[in-house]
Amino acid sequence: GAGVSQTPSNKVTEKGKYVELRCDPISGHTALYWYRQSLGQGPEFLIYFQGTGAADDSGLPNDRFFAVRPEGSVSTLKIQRTERGDSAVYLCASSSDRASPLHFGNGTRLTVT
Amino acid sequence: LAKTTQPISMDSYEGQEVNITCSHNNIATNDYITWYQQFPSQGPRFIIQGYKTKVTNEVASLFIPADRKSSTLSLPRVSLSDTAVYYCLAMDSNYQLIWGAGTKLIIKP
Numbered sequence: 001g002a003g004v005s006q007t008p009s010n011k012v013t014e015k016g017k018y019v020e021l022r023c024d025p026i027s028g029h030t031a032l033y034w035y036r037q038s039l040g041q042g043p044e045f046l047i048y049f050q051g052t053g054a055a056d057d058s059g060l061p062n063d064r065f066f067a068v069r070p071e072g073s074v075s076t077l078k079i080q081r082t083e084r085g086d087s088a089v090y091l092c093a094s095s096s097d098r099a100s101p102l103h104f105g106n107g108t109r110l111t112v113t
Numbered sequence: 114l115a116k117t118t119q120p121i122s123m124d125s126y127e128g129q130e131v132n133i134t135c136s137h138n139n140i141a142t143n144d145y146i147t148w149y150q151q152f153p154s155q156g157p158r159f160i161i162q163g164y165k166t167k168v169t170n171e172v173a174s175l176f177i178p179a180d181r182k183s184s185t186l187s188l189p190r191v192s193l194s195d196t197a198v199y200y201c202l203a204m205d206s207n208y209q210l211i212w213g214a215g216t217k218l219i220i221k222p
Contacts (some may be wrong), residue, residue: 004156042200042213043157044212091156091157099208101147101159102159103159104157106155
């Protein structure tokens with residue numbers, strides 16, 4: 001069946017611009033996660049949704065980062081006033097419940113120039 | 114949250130059994146041990162999860178001794194396609210995971 005889909009796969013933007021990254025989770029998965037991964041490092045937790053609500057947003061680095069999941073399915077990670085330090089691979093994962101294994105997408109590689 | 118420690122890198126050869134050990138000295142009573150595999154330009158993929166003793170699936174085995182302060186992922190008869198980064202994580206009762214840098218496994222012909 002279809003896995004987690006993330007678009008775009010690559011995004012290049014200029015410093016100061018606004019970007020949106022999209023995640024289509026596996027159908028029926030109520031739990032959705034956003035992670036950020038830098039080269040040579042493990043994924044860094046950003047935010048967790050249970051249904052439509054952000055149950056844990058403790059990983060968002062600052063108020064330039066925001067994520068939504070209005071209908072409990074597709075989620076969008078939004079980054080305002082991008083900085084070069086935001087450059088990384090942004091990973092989305094979903095699971096049927098919080099205790100179940102995570103299913104990851106292949107990520108969006110964000111490059112801020 | 115329990116922190117895990119694993120080797121930065123390992124090498125092995127095709128056809129060999131590979132064992133990657135992970136240390137988690139401060140693991141809590143309710144924590145589960147979970148392993149993920151990640152190939153370049155892909156997201157991590159779940160391999161196996163366990164609480165104690167031995168768990169086996171079609172891909173790997175996971176050994177957790179009685180004190181649960183360490184665990185060993187065993188990959189039987191590896192092939193070149195098993196070259197990847199392997200992450201050991203402890204999942205606590207709040208289902209939170211902390212990802213380290215993982216173990217980069219390189220399989221040689």
